[in-house]
Amino acid sequence: MAVYTHLTAGEIAQFIARFDVGALRSAKGIAEGVSNSNWLIETERDGAAHRFILTVFEARTDAADLPFFLSLLDHLASKGQPVPRTIHTRDDANMTLVRGKPAALIEFLPGVSIDDPDEAQAHAVGVALADLHLATRDFTQTRQTSLGIPTCVGMVRDHAERLGEVDPALPDILPDCGASLLESWPEGLPGGTIHADLFPDNVLFVGEQVTGLIDFYFACTGLLAFDLAVTHAAWSFTATGNDFRPSIGRALLAGYESRRPLTQEERQALPILAQGACLRFVATRVEDWFATPADGLVRRKNPMQFAQRLAFYRDRGEAAFQS
Amino acid sequence: MAVYTHLTAGEIAQFIARFDVGALRSAKGIAEGVSNSNWLIETERDGAAHRFILTVFEARTDAADLPFFLSLLDHLASKGQPVPRTIHTRDDANMTLVRGKPAALIEFLPGVSIDDPDEAQAHAVGVALADLHLATRDFTQTRQTSLGIPTCVGMVRDHAERLGEVDPALPDILPDCGASLLESWPEGLPGGTIHADLFPDNVLFVGEQVTGLIDFYFACTGLLAFDLAVTHAAWSFTATGNDFRPSIGRALLAGYESRRPLTQEERQALPILAQGACLRFVATRVEDWFATPADGLVRRKNPMQFAQRLAFYRDRGEAAFQS
Numbered sequence: 059m060a061v062y063t064h065l066t067a068g069e070i071a072q073f074i075a076r077f078d079v080g081a082l083r084s085a086k087g088i089a090e091g092v093s094n095s096n097w098l099i100e101t102e103r104d105g106a107a108h109r110f111i112l113t114v115f116e117a118r119t120d121a122a123d124l125p126f127f128l129s130l131l132d133h134l135a136s137k138g139q140p141v142p143r144t145i146h147t148r149d150d151a152n153m154t155l156v157r158g159k160p161a162a163l164i165e166f167l168p169g170v171s172i173d174d175p176d177e178a179q180a181h182a183v184g185v186a187l188a189d190l191h192l193a194t195r196d197f198t199q200t201r202q203t204s205l206g207i208p209t210c211v212g213m214v215r216d217h218a219e220r221l222g223e224v225d226p227a228l229p230d231i232l233p234d235c236g237a238s239l240l241e242s243w244p245e246g247l248p249g250g251t252i253h254a255d256l257f258p259d260n261v262l263f264v265g266e267q268v269t270g271l272i273d274f275y276f277a278c279t280g281l282l283a284f285d286l287a288v289t290h291a292a293w294s295f296t297a298t299g300n301d302f303r304p305s306i307g308r309a310l311l312a313g314y315e316s317r318r319p320l321t322q323e324e325r326q327a328l329p330i331l332a333q334g335a336c337l338r339f340v341a342t343r344v345e346d347w348f349a350t351p352a353d354g355l356v357r358r359k360n361p362m363q364f365a366q367r368l369a370f371y372r373d374r375g376e377a378a379f380q381s
Numbered sequence: 382m383a384v385y386t387h388l389t390a391g392e393i394a395q396f397i398a399r400f401d402v403g404a405l406r407s408a409k410g411i412a413e414g415v416s417n418s419n420w421l422i423e424t425e426r427d428g429a430a431h432r433f434i435l436t437v438f439e440a441r442t443d444a445a446d447l448p449f450f451l452s453l454l455d456h457l458a459s460k461g462q463p464v465p466r467t468i469h470t471r472d473d474a475n476m477t478l479v480r481g482k483p484a485a486l487i488e489f490l491p492g493v494s495i496d497d498p499d500e501a502q503a504h505a506v507g508v509a510l511a512d513l514h515l516a517t518r519d520f521t522q523t524r525q526t527s528l529g530i531p532t533c534v535g536m537v538r539d540h541a542e543r544l545g546e547v548d549p550a551l552p553d554i555l556p557d558c559g560a561s562l563l564e565s566w567p568e569g570l571p572g573g574t575i576h577a578d579l580f581p582d583n584v585l586f587v588g589e590q591v592t593g594l595i596d597f598y599f600a601c602t603g604l605l606a607f608d609l610a611v612t613h614a615a616w617s618f619t620a621t622g623n624d625f626r627p628s629i630g631r632a633l634l635a636g637y638e639s640r641r642p643l644t645q646e647e648r649q650a651l652p653i654l655a656q657g658a659c660l661r662f663v664a665t666r667v668e669d670w671f672a673t674p675a676d677g678l679v680r681r682k683n684p685m686q687f688a689q690r691l692a693f694y695r696d697r698g699e700a701a702f703q704s
Contacts, residue, residue, distance in 0.1 A: 067493035067586075083491040083587060086421055089410035098409055098421060100491065107430070168406040168423065173389035263390075264406060 063095040063114045063157060070112070073156055074101060076147045077163055079108060090259075093118040093275060098166065109166035110145060114159050119275050121160045126201045127274050128152045128162060130194070130251065134271075135165075137193040140186065140262075141271050142167050167270035169262025173297055177309040178266045180293060184313025186268045187256060187289055191282050191318055194251035203254065203278035207243060207334045210341035211236045217344050224347055224361055231365045236337040243334065244281075244327040252285035253277050257292040283324040286314055287331035288338070291367050294378075300366050307378055329375025336368035386418040386437045386480060393435070396479050397424060399470045400486055402431060413582075416441040416598060421489065432489035433468060437482050442598050444483045449524040450597050451475045451485060453517070453574065457594075458488075460516040463509065463585075464594050465490050490593035492585025496620055500632040501589045503616060507636025509591045510579060510612055514605050514641055517574035526577065526601040530566060530657050533664035534559045540667050547670055547684055554688045559660040566657065567604075567650040575608035576600050580615040606647040609637055610654035611661070614690050617701075623689050630701055652698025659691035 065073075071082045080103025088111075090096045095114040100107055115124060128144050132152065135143035142165035144152040153162050172179055214221070214235040221228040253260075255276040262270030294307035314320075320328075343361035350358050371378065388396075394405045403426025411434075413419045418437040423430055438447060451467050455475065458466035465488035467475040476485050495502055537544070537558040544551040576583075578599040585593030617630035637643075643651075666684035673681050694701065 066496035068495075068497060070493065082493060084489075084585075085493050086409075087412035088421070089412055098411070102491075166407075168425075170390035170393065170405060170408050172391075174391060262407075 062116050063159060065097070065114070065156065069156065070097065070099070073112065073154070073161065074099065074163075076149075076154055077145050078148055079103065079110065079145060079163070083107065085112070099163070111142065111164050111166055112161065113164065114156055114161045115275075116159070119160075120204075123201055123275075124153055124160055124162070126199050127277060129199055130197060130274055130277055131164065133197045134190065134193055139190060139193050139271070140167070140268055141274070167262055167272070169264050169269035171259050171261065172263050173258060175258065175293060175306060176266075177305055179263060180306045180309035181313035181316075182263075182266055182268045183256070183261055183289065183293060184286075184310040184315075185317055186261070186271060186313075187253070187286060188314045188317035190253060190271065191250055191285070197251050200251075200279040201277070203276070203280060205254075205276070205338050205342070207236070207239055207337065210334075210337050211240065213341040213345050214337070217348055220348065221344070224344065225365075228362060228365055231369050232337075232340070236333075236340075236368075239330065239334050239337060242330050244323065244330065247281045247283055247324055247327060248321065249280060250282050251277065252280045252282060252288075254280060254285060254288060256285070256289045281331065282318075283320060283327060284331045284335065286311070286320075287328055288335040290328070290379075291332050291335045291339075291364070291371070295367055295370075300363060302370055302374075302378060304378070311379070325379065328379040329371050332371040332375055332379075333368050336364040336371065339364040340368065385439050386482060388420070388437070388479065392479065393420065393422070396435065396477070396484065397422065397486075399472075399477055400468050401471055402426065402433065402468060402486070406430065408435070422486070434465065434487050434489055435484065436487065437479055437484045438598075439482070442483075443527075446524055446598075447476055447483055447485070449522050450600060452522055453520060453597055453600055454487065456520045457513065457516055462513060462516050462594070463490070463591055464597070490585055490595065492587050492592035494582050494584065495586050496581060498581065498616060498629060499589075500628055502586060503629045503632035504636035504639075505586075505589060505591045506579070506584055506612065506616060507609075507633040507638075508640055509584070509594060509636075510576070510609060511637045511640035513576060513594065514573055514608070520574050523574075523602040524600070526599070526603060528577075528599070528661050528665070530559070530562055530660065533657075533660050534563065536664040536668050537660070540671055543671065544667070547667065548688075551685060551688055554692050555660075555663070559656075559663070559691075562653065562657050562660060565653050567646065567653065570604045570606055570647055570650060571644065572603060573605050574600065575603045575605060577603065577608060577611060579608070579612045604654065605641075606643060606650060607654045607658065609634075609643075610651055611658040613651070613702075614655050614658045614662075614687070614694070618690055618693075623686060625693055625697075625701060627701070634702070648702065651702040652694050655694040655698055655702075656691050659687040659694065662687040663691065 070085045074082045080101035083102045084100040086098045088096050088098050094116050097112040099110045099112050131141050134141040145163040146152050260273040340361045343359050347358050393408045397405045403424040406425045407423040409421045411419050411421050417439050420435040422433045422435050454464050457464040468486040469475050583596040617626050663684045666682045670681050
């Protein structure tokens with residue numbers, strides 16, 4: 059949640075000149091995304107204002123993955139999904155370099171992120187996620203996640219001796235660093251292109267309508283029901299107190315199934331998939347916790363939030379996913 | 382340079398509803414200002430988009446000073462100066478509370494900040510600063526600065542024993558913590574309302590035209606030539622290398638004097654005023670250096686940048702201010 063790369067007005071103007079989008083009128087560094095640097099750009103052409111997001115991809119995003127991410131946006135946009143389309147340069151490239159770092163100009167979408175969703179909004183998110191899964195059935199590019207469950211177990215295990223420094227309860231929740239999930243991990247479930255990070259931050263609303271799904275920089279090829287489990291774990295708990303909100307979880311599932319009914323196997327797997335989803339966020343947060351320089355610009359997120367949700371799904375997941 | 386207060390979309394929508402500005406369409410936390418939290422807001426009314434800056438004033442800004450700052454904006458805007466006007470609530474207040482903190486909605490101005498000004502831009506800044514001084518001659522409110530030179534000397538002195546921790550050269554530049562400036566500080570120069578912080582960050586340009594003067598939250602009643610000295614110290618050195626740029630300094634002065642010629646006494650005082658201006662930024666940066674928690678969101682600015690400029694003005698200030 060910070061601007062990492064500092065660009066001068068001149069550098070931004072030079073970047074914008076590569077696109078047929080008019081003259082630069084404003085550029086504001088925005089506190090959006092934790093991995094990249096973002097600016098809200100305004101240009102003027104023929105007397106009309108146009109807005110874009112300029113993203114400079116920092117080290118955490120592998121440049122080799124960008125063609126996948128950006129092609130996915132264009133694929134979804136062409137199918138009418140509420141995602142920002144990429145703006146192509148005058149040479150028809152959807153990616154270019156700034157200060158030697160990959161950068162892209164993408165469409166600005168209206169809408170605000172919801173911290174405290176109501177049932178209608180949770181239902182709308184479920185619908186949007188299922189539509190995303192359906193709209194990518196003919197998207198042929200693939201990307202393997204770098205955050206598979208075995209990797210996440212290893213990430214937690216790397217800090218096994220120090221988990222208690224984060225919180226005394228953390229080693230009790232994850233005595234095996236999550237390894238038991240590997241034994242019960244489902245096989246043979248339907249796969250496809252998944253967002254894999256559909257937190258409230260990454261969904262824009264105007265009222266009850268989803269106007270934008272953003273930040274596809276963890277998107278990959280994976281289990282569709284895992285994406286639903288990630289979204290369930292990200293949306294269905296109170297921001298303060300971390301309490302499960304059954305009505306929100308139900309609305310999310312109902313919205314999803316209104317477009318893409320789950321198979322019997324997917325539904326049965328949801329409790330274990332949700333635990334895996336939580337482990338994925340525990341793992342990166344544990345790693346960040348010990349890796350973030352104490353004077354860093356990034357505020358560390360506490361791994362306990364998703365460790366507690368993991369414990370919830372382990373203890374009460376079956377009930378949570380009953381219709 | 383960070384969002385300090387986290388507001389939910391619901392809180393922002395409730396805030397916006399106090400104003401007759403249409404419905405909330407977008408809110409992005411922006412990395413602007415070091416002391417307050419800012420959002421770029423977009424609303425829609427009658428099919429047209431409108432943009433504003435929402436500022437939540439954090440502890441560093443004294444709430445008792447806000448009526449001065451906000452009235453000053455309205456005074457300057459009414460005189461056609463390029464400053465954002467404040468938006469008044471339906472109850473005609475230019476200030477309201479969010480989460481118990483004072484907050485204001487102000488006009489969004491187009492333009493970008495220049496890191497590396499050319500002579501025409503430096504001239505334009507000089508013109509804009511003089512126009513600001515002329516336009517406030519009939520502004521009757523006053524505010525005493527909390528960062529007068531005696532205070533700044535005291536702030537540096539509070540850390541006298543530890544200045545060498547910042548940089549071994551710092552105690553050599555300021556052996557007396559700046560106290561000698563008090564002996565030669567000029568008296569009887571023309572006073573008025575000054576911006577007191579007109580850094581490149583706080584001036585918006587479209588091309589060579591100044592489209593916005595922003596961030597008036599250090600504005601106060603003071604010496605007009607001190608404001609010019611602050612601006613000179615902030616604009617006339619290279620960002621990398623910290624080298625004096627004579628042509629930029631000359632253009633700034635020429636622009637200023639094209640609207641408000643300096644008196645003989647003011648011109649003679651510029652070298653000492655410029656040293657005082659530098660001391661003011663050394664003082665706050667020294668204080669921040671030792672006060673900023675190591676895990677803070679704020680990147681500390683190195684006091685050495687302005688210590689070196691202070692030394693420059695002490696050694697070569699007379700030559701620097703010759704026409």
